[in-house]
Amino acid sequence: MRTLLIVLTLLVATATPATAATPLEAGTILTTSTGARCVNGFNVRGHLLIATTCGPVGTTVRGPGGVDIGPVTAVRQTYAVVRITNTAAWVQRPTVAGTGVSVTGSLETPVGGQVCMAGRTTGLRCGTVLAKNVTVHYPDGIVYGLTRTNLCVEPGDQWSAVFTGSQAQGHVLGASGNCSSGGTSFFLPVNRILAAEGFTLVTA
DSSP, rough: OOHHHHHHHHHHHHHSOOOOEEEETTOEEEEEEEEOOEEEEEEEEEEEOOOOOOOTOOOEEOGGOOOOEEEEEEEEEOEEEEEEOOOTEEEEEEEEETTEEEBOOOOOOTTOOOOEEEETTTTEEEEEEEEEEEEETTTTEEEEEEEOOOOOOOTTTOOOOOEEETTTEEEEEEEETTTEEEEEEEEHHHHHHHHHOOOBOOOO
């Protein structure tokens, strides 16, 4: 009888599926322990790249459903880093949410080339690279090495993923003007972050 119970227990355990990890994409909406609502950038192995406005070092970042992902471990001038500690709950994907794009690399698009953006406010938009290594004066400091485009950007599009085909380009930092008045927008090249932090992009 005892042998039969052991066999039945093993069969039940085998038949019960493990809880699947939830995908984290570029564009996944995140919340934080400070009450901020922000968005995930392009995935790098073991970490997330987010906007500095998401919270200071030590802030807990959560994914859909309010499930913890991990803490903010570094805040730089133009981006912040989250270490994924709840690895059982989340799996990083190379995809850009809502676009069907799967990232395979980060080859930079030259001036005159096309880039697209998956914005929380504007949705999928495409435009042209106008200049590189641009210096922008923001209220909280000067930022160097940005890429200027004519992508249409509205409030809420901060940190949206910018890409060309399957190549990750960077994340929107800001703009002058809007979609009705025209203007230009600026993004932080993702390769700058990869080089500075020694991160590896999650690719297909």
